[in-house]
Structures are given as structure tokens and as C-alpha cells.
Amino acid sequence: DAGVIQSPRHEVTEMGQEVTLRCKPISGHNSLFWYRQTMMRGLELLIYFNNNVPIDDSGMPEDRFSAKMPNASFSTLKIQPSEPRDSAVYFCASSRGAGQSNYGYTFGSGTRLTVV
Amino acid sequence: SQQGEEDPQALSIQEGENATMNCSYKTSINNLQWYRQNSGRGLVHLILIRSNEREKHSGRLRVTLDTSKKSSSLLITASRAADTASYFCATVLYYNTDKLIFGTGTRLQVFP
Numbered sequence: 001d002a003g004v005i006q007s008p009r010h011e012v013t014e015m016g017q018e019v020t021l022r023c024k025p026i027s028g029h030n031s032l033f034w035y036r037q038t039m040m041r042g043l044e045l046l047i048y049f050n051n052n053v054p055i056d057d058s059g060m061p062e063d064r065f066s067a068k069m070p071n072a073s074f075s076t077l078k079i080q081p082s083e084p085r086d087s088a089v090y091f092c093a094s095s096r097g098a099g100q101s102n103y104g105y106t107f108g109s110g111t112r113l114t115v116v
Numbered sequence: 117s118q119q120g121e122e123d124p125q126a127l128s129i130q131e132g133e134n135a136t137m138n139c140s141y142k143t144s145i146n147n148l149q150w151y152r153q154n155s156g157r158g159l160v161h162l163i164l165i166r167s168n169e170r171e172k173h174s175g176r177l178r179v180t181l182d183t184s185k186k187s188s189s190l191l192i193t194a195s196r197a198a199d200t201a202s203y204f205c206a207t208v209l210y211y212n213t214d215k216l217i218f219g220t221g222t223r224l225q226v227f228p
Contacts, residue, residue, distance in 0.1 A: 043218040104161030
């Protein structure tokens, strides 16, 4: 298995532009998580899905952020419009056992977003 | 606020020495997990310990859990330069087993 695949690895965009981050979870994993990592705030859980359904989006910072999971093999995190304070590394992770985190998570390599 | 706080924030040791990192948390847990993150990379799952377990081993890793003190420790024995990374504890809450909440991390530097 290729693991959790995220794209792009790096994204530099201008303030106000739309940014879309993509994630392909491990086949057979039915939970998917989006995290953001910054020096100031550490690892923050933004949103997670169980069986493609958004369960908890309380970590999404603002209405500018949205996430979708149209099928079991694909998810997107969109920021529109982007702002410099959105600069961070965004991680996608997947896990077995929707609704019960008794398994370790498998993380992607992350997308480093820089908004200038 | 963070569920898990790690101590120390940074640790420097020589190869061959043991490294101990501690994690404290605030709310009752279902399980606690440790992850490693190499610079510029994603997190890698190391070990999971359930709330009814007190100690677990995996290779050179030893994890203990004290639910009465709401704390855990990760011991890496006979450290190697390749162990240089950040180490995070993460908790699954007792009343919400859906998600994993990460601590602040310990930055470990192992000198050859």
C-alpha cells in the first residue's frame, strides 16, 4: 500500500486566492482526519469523517475553510479566500474503525502551505 | 487547550543513552498513543496503550501508563542518531472515542 497520499507537497499562493488540498486515504480505512500543524498551536484537529460522513468540524477555524469526502478514496480541504495566517503544514490521516480510535492513525506527508 | 502536555520540551543525549519523555493529560482516556515525527515529515504511529494496561513494549520502546496520575512515559533504550525526531503523545478520550488529540511534543536530539 502506498500509504496516505497528499497533494500538493508544497503550495505557495497569494492572499485571497483559493487553495485546495487533496488526500487519498489508505484503502479500507473508514476514518479520515485533517490536521493543521504550526509552531504556535501545534497539531490541531480540523475535521474528521467516518464512512465519508463529516462527524465533527468544530476545529475548522472559520467559514473560509471547508472539507469534503465525496467517496471513500478521496477528500479535499479548501480555503477560500486564503490569508497569511493560514500558512501551516496540513496533514491528512486515516484509520480503521470508524467511531472508535483503537487503531493508530496513518499520516500523509503533509502539504506545506504558504500564503503571501 | 491541549489535552496532552509533554515534558521535557527538548532533550539532548548521546547515542547509547536512554531517553525518557513524559506526557500528562487532563481528561479520562480510552487509550493513549505515541507518535514520532521526523523533521519535515508526517507522523508515524509507534505504540498504543489502552487505559486498562500499565506497560507495553515494542522493540526498544517501553511505554507506561498511570491513569491515577493521568500520565504516561515513553522510554527509548540504547538510543541511536536515527531516533532524532519529535515525539508526541495523543489521547483518545473515554467519552468520545472518535478522535485523537495530540500533545505538544518533545524534541529529541541524539548525538553520535
